[in-house]
Amino acid sequence: MGSRASTLLREEExxxxxxxxxxxxxxxxxxxxxxxxxxxxxxxxxxREDFQRIPELAINPLGDRIINAFFPEGEDQVNFxxxxxxxxxxxxxxxxxxxxxxxxxxxxxxRTNKLLFAFRLYDLDRDDKISRDELLQVxxxxxxxxxxxxxxxSIADRTIQEADTNGDTCISFQEFMKVLxxxxxxxxxxxxxxx
Amino acid sequence: MAALWPLPLLLSxxxxxxxxxxxxxxxxxxxxxxxxxxxxxxxxxxxxxxxRVFSLDYHxxxxxxxIVLWIMLASLAKLGFHWSGRVPAVVPESCVxxxxxxxxxxxxxxxxxxxxxxxxxxxxxxxxxxxIVLDAGYFLPxxxxxxxxxxxxxxxxxxTLWNVVGIGLSxxxxxxxxxxxxxxxxxLHCLLFGSxxxxxxxxxxxxxxxxxxxxxxxxxxxxGESLLxxxxxxVLYKLFESFLRLPSVTGLDVLVGGCRLIVVGLxxxxxxLFFGLVAALTSRFTSRAQVIAPLFVFLYSYLSYLTSEMLxxxxxxxxxxxxxxxxQYVEANVSxxxxxxxxxxxxxxxxxxxxxxxxxxxxxxxxxIHMWSWPFVCSTLLLCLxxxxxxxLLLTAVVNKLRRNAVTFRDQFIIAYGGLRGAICFSLVFLIxxxxxxxxxITTTIVVILFTVFVQGMTIKPLVELLDVKRKKRALPTVSExxxxxxxxxxxxxxxxxxxxxxxxxWKDRFEQFNKKYLRxxxxxxxxxxRSSILRVYQELERREQQGDEEAPPLVDPxxxxxxxxxxxxxxxxxxxxxxxxxxxxxxxxxxxxxxLHQDAMAMTxxxxxxxxxxxxxxxxxxxxxQRAEGEFSKSYRGxxxxxxxxxxxxxxxxxxxxxxxxxxxxLNPTQPxxxxxxxxxxxxxxxxxxERATKKQLSFVxxxxxxx
Numbered sequence: 001m002g003s004r005a006s007t008l009l010r011e012e013e014x015x016x017x018x019x020x021x022x023x024x025x026x027x028x029x030x031x032x033x034x035x036x037x038x039x040x041x042x043x044x045x046x047x048r049e050d051f052q053r054i055p056e057l058a059i060n061p062l063g064d065r066i067i068n069a070f071f072p073e074g075e076d077q078v079n080f081x082x083x084x085x086x087x088x089x090x091x092x093x094x095x096x097x098x099x100x101x102x103x104x105x106x107x108x109x110x111r112t113n114k115l116l117f118a119f120r121l122y123d124l125d126r127d128d129k130i131s132r133d134e135l136l137q138v139x140x141x142x143x144x145x146x147x148x149x150x151x152x153x154s155i156a157d158r159t160i161q162e163a164d165t166n167g168d169t170c171i172s173f174q175e176f177m178k179v180l181x182x183x184x185x186x187x188x189x190x191x192x193x194x195x
Numbered sequence: 196m197a198a199l200w201p202l203p204l205l206l207s208x209x210x211x212x213x214x215x216x217x218x219x220x221x222x223x224x225x226x227x228x229x230x231x232x233x234x235x236x237x238x239x240x241x242x243x244x245x246x247r248v249f250s251l252d253y254h255x256x257x258x259x260x261x262i263v264l265w266i267m268l269a270s271l272a273k274l275g276f277h278w279s280g281r282v283p284a285v286v287p288e289s290c291v292x293x294x295x296x297x298x299x300x301x302x303x304x305x306x307x308x309x310x311x312x313x314x315x316x317x318x319x320x321x322x323x324x325x326x327i328v329l330d331a332g333y334f335l336p337x338x339x340x341x342x343x344x345x346x347x348x349x350x351x352x353x354x355t356l357w358n359v360v361g362i363g364l365s366x367x368x369x370x371x372x373x374x375x376x377x378x379x380x381x382x383l384h385c386l387l388f389g390s391x392x393x394x395x396x397x398x399x400x401x402x403x404x405x406x407x408x409x410x411x412x413x414x415x416x417x418x419g420e421s422l423l424x425x426x427x428x429x430v431l432y433k434l435f436e437s438f439l440r441l442p443s444v445t446g447l448d449v450l451v452g453g454c455r456l457i458v459v460g461l462x463x464x465x466x467x468l469f470f471g472l473v474a475a476l477t478s479r480f481t482s483r484a485q486v487i488a489p490l491f492v493f494l495y496s497y498l499s500y501l502t503s504e505m506l507x508x509x510x511x512x513x514x515x516x517x518x519x520x521x522x523q524y525v526e527a528n529v530s531x532x533x534x535x536x537x538x539x540x541x542x543x544x545x546x547x548x549x550x551x552x553x554x555x556x557x558x559x560x561x562x563x564i565h566m567w568s569w570p571f572v573c574s575t576l577l578l579c580l581x582x583x584x585x586x587x588l589l590l591t592a593v594v595n596k597l598r599r600n601a602v603t604f605r606d607q608f609i610i611a612y613g614g615l616r617g618a619i620c621f622s623l624v625f626l627i628x629x630x631x632x633x634x635x636x637i638t639t640t641i642v643v644i645l646f647t648v649f650v651q652g653m654t655i656k657p658l659v660e661l662l663d664v665k666r667k668k669r670a671l672p673t674v675s676e677x678x679x680x681x682x683x684x685x686x687x688x689x690x691x692x693x694x695x696x697x698x699x700x701x702w703k704d705r706f707e708q709f710n711k712k713y714l715r716x717x718x719x720x721x722x723x724x725x726r727s728s729i730l731r732v733y734q735e736l737e738r739r740e741q742q743g744d745e746e747a748p749p750l751v752d753p754x755x756x757x758x759x760x761x762x763x764x765x766x767x768x769x770x771x772x773x774x775x776x777x778x779x780x781x782x783x784x785x786x787x788x789x790x791x792l793h794q795d796a797m798a799m800t801x802x803x804x805x806x807x808x809x810x811x812x813x814x815x816x817x818x819x820x821x822q823r824a825e826g827e828f829s830k831s832y833r834g835x836x837x838x839x840x841x842x843x844x845x846x847x848x849x850x851x852x853x854x855x856x857x858x859x860x861x862x863l864n865p866t867q868p869x870x871x872x873x874x875x876x877x878x879x880x881x882x883x884x885x886x887e888r889a890t891k892k893q894l895s896f897v898x899x900x901x902x903x904x
Binding site: 061122182185 | 600681688696701
């Protein structure tokens with residue numbers, strides 16, 4: 001498994017991914033070996049079953065949604081590039097990056113994009129709004145079966161009420177960002193990838 | 196200025212207290228320790244043979260009387276501080292208290308011409324320190340603490356070691372440079388002195404930092420360090436002390452000392468863990484005698500402290516671990532009122548202790564036994580600052596590479612500058628075996644403490660503002676934040692799993708699963724287990740709104756019809772209507788039982804009331820709760836949530852012209868008052884209860900009714 005990994009990834013691919021995501025060479029190769037270890041079918045792409053085979057992910061309440069986030073719209077397979085693109089959201093924002101001139105397009109691990117990723121976990125139908133039902137679904141997943149529907153409803157109502165500024169009883173992305181402005185998202189949504 | 200009129204009143208009470216303390220003429224040689232030697236019989240007025248109509252026997256009550264007077268003095272000083280206008284903004288409370296202590300000490304000295312009572316080390320370590328540390332541990336922000344635990348331990352252990360060795364060695368160097376006056380201080384003495392002066396004191400740090408509102412990470416770093424360095428301090432102090440008694444010190448002894456460090460730290464930790472778990476288990480069974488539930492919290496914590504002191508482990512580590520361990524289970528197990536009691540008592544005791552400590556620091560400064568030496572004192576001060584600064588810089592440089600969130604230079608400066616010394620050093624220095632230069636040590640310690648508390652304490656706040664250190668964001672956590680944070684946690688654990696990275700979230704997840712599977716099942720009573728943290732935050736917020744409402748002018752209006760217009764927001768409506776619920780439930784007064792609060796017993800009956808309310812909403816009958824008990828549980832929730840609507844009708848009925856602006860007025864059936872009407876009539880005679888207490892009680896009882904089922 002290991003030997004095949006290093007040969008299948010070409011240098012120019014590594015360069016592309018580096019440019020797009022900002023990961024370093026060693027990080028990319030390390031993540032590629034992880035990718036191949038997950039890829040039981042050895043066809044260079046991951047399917048949903050491959051992800052579901054990860055044991056801890058199976059007991060994660062949001063496991064399905066996280067898996068879903070890796071797959072682009074309507075597709076069932078994700079290649080290494082897509083895999084890296086998703087993971088790029090969780091790269092820590094380094095201080096020196098802030099000093100260089102800001103790139104033309106916003107990097108994948110900017111605060112806005114991180115929040116957008118989290119937003120999309122709620123917003124399954126991609127209408128850019130978190131409706132009460134979508135919120136309830138996620139709440140139910142996170143909170144377990146011991147809370148009654150009513151109480152969950154009150155909590156959902158309260159959440160929407162706290163965020164909703166334009167009164168449409170849905171949370172738009174702007175409202176979502178505003179609610180989380182006090183939370184240190186850059187730090188929370190970062191994983192120190194091993195060098 | 197008008198607000199300063201209580202000040203003269205308090206000052207006169209002070210004077211009275213001072214005089215009372217100076218009056219009894221006790222014959223003894225040295226400075227007496229606080230109030231523990233009232234074993235003699237003093238003179239009393241005695242008419243020969245006749246029956247006395249009026250007699251004064253002060254010595255019978257002397258000991259407790261004096262203790263109470265001291266506590267009274269300290270507390271009045273604290274009150275006076277808060278009434279004194281602009282002073283609190285400039286001078287931290289600890290400084291004012293020390294100054295009061297100095298004053299009182301001076302008065303006592305002047306009147307009695309002998310030293311005033313000093314703070315005995317036993318009284319300090321056994322009675323005054325535990326409440327403060329318990330309070331600190333109980334209210335420790337758990338999540339933040341554990342996230343930064345590595346850094347905190349790094350600073351606490353390595354930083355303290357660095358400081359101790361550095362200060363000790365350099366002081367010895369200074370002593371060598373000035374052989375004529377300081378020649379007889381050996382290296383071990385210097386190291387011993389270094390070990391007690393290097394430790395940052397949690398009491399002083401707490402009192403200064405809590406007025407500063409720096410960002411939470413900084414706060415937890417300084418504060419956590421001050422709590423955990425106790426283990427290192429204790430070990431090193433005892434180590435050097437025992438070395439002093441040994442004829443010679445070998446390398447083996449040093450190695451043993453190193454092992455002791457680990458044993459002391461871990462020993463304290465495990466003792467605390469054990470008592471914390473036992474306390475959690477005990478609290479599970481307190482549902483039938485709720486009034487004493489808070490007592491168990493205090494008893495077990497204190498017991499853990501005493502046990503670990505008995506075994507020469509680190510008492511502070513034990514009590515902090517105990518508090519952190521038992522907190523989540525205790526809070527889930529005991530009623531809301533007991534929780535509130537626990538929190539209030541903790542705050543009260545720690546406040547009293549802290550005040551007493553600072554006052555006594557001031558009083559004990561006035562003594563006969565000072566010895567001054569310019570080089571020693573000045574060099575100590577300088578070295579403390581220098582070594583702390585270099586220590587923090589070096590350690591942070593290393594630890595920043597491993598941290599997610601770097602500690603900035605400004606934060607580092609505050610960490611270094613905020614290393615205040617306090618009463619722990621003071622007590623430790625008194626405990627040293629006597630040797631010729633002990634008085635010098637005592638004087639130097641006092642000077643260092645006063646310097647750090649006054650100079651550093653007073654200037655740190657302006658410095659924080661000057662350097663523009665990131666401040667704490669003061670908002671209450673909202674339900675949204677809690678939910679979204681939880682979402683992010685799950686997300687991050689998931690991504691860590693995908694990447695195969697055993698990061699912080701992974702371990703947190705594993706612990707949470709262990710917690711849920713084993714610990715919670717064992718330690719929390721069945722009825723209380725359901726709550727998830729999201730629910731807890733939600734209920735906490737509701738409760739806070741209720742409490743916050745106490746500050747609003749009470750709507751004490753006996754006639755139900757005369758209630759003012761309901762405000763528009765959903766929450767205000769719910770608040771007011773909850774008050775109404777409280778009143779009509781008071782009618783059903785059960786027999787007063789010795790072991791449950793009036794409030795709690797009532798909660799049972801309230802449930803039946805809920806069920807009789809007409810159900811106007813097509814709320815999903817919870818199919819997840821098949822048993823009858825749980826059915827009532829869900830009904831009570833429904834009742835509570837829907838209470839606003841059903842009761843909106845009640846309160847609307849006397850004023851039928853004015854439909855309240857509740858959430859969905861259209862859903863309300865205005866022709867329903869027949870059922871809740873009797874509730875209305877019951878309400879009126881009961882409205883005499885003060886509204887403020889009603890609000891808090893109401894929600895607490897509702898929460899209890901929820902948890903009871």
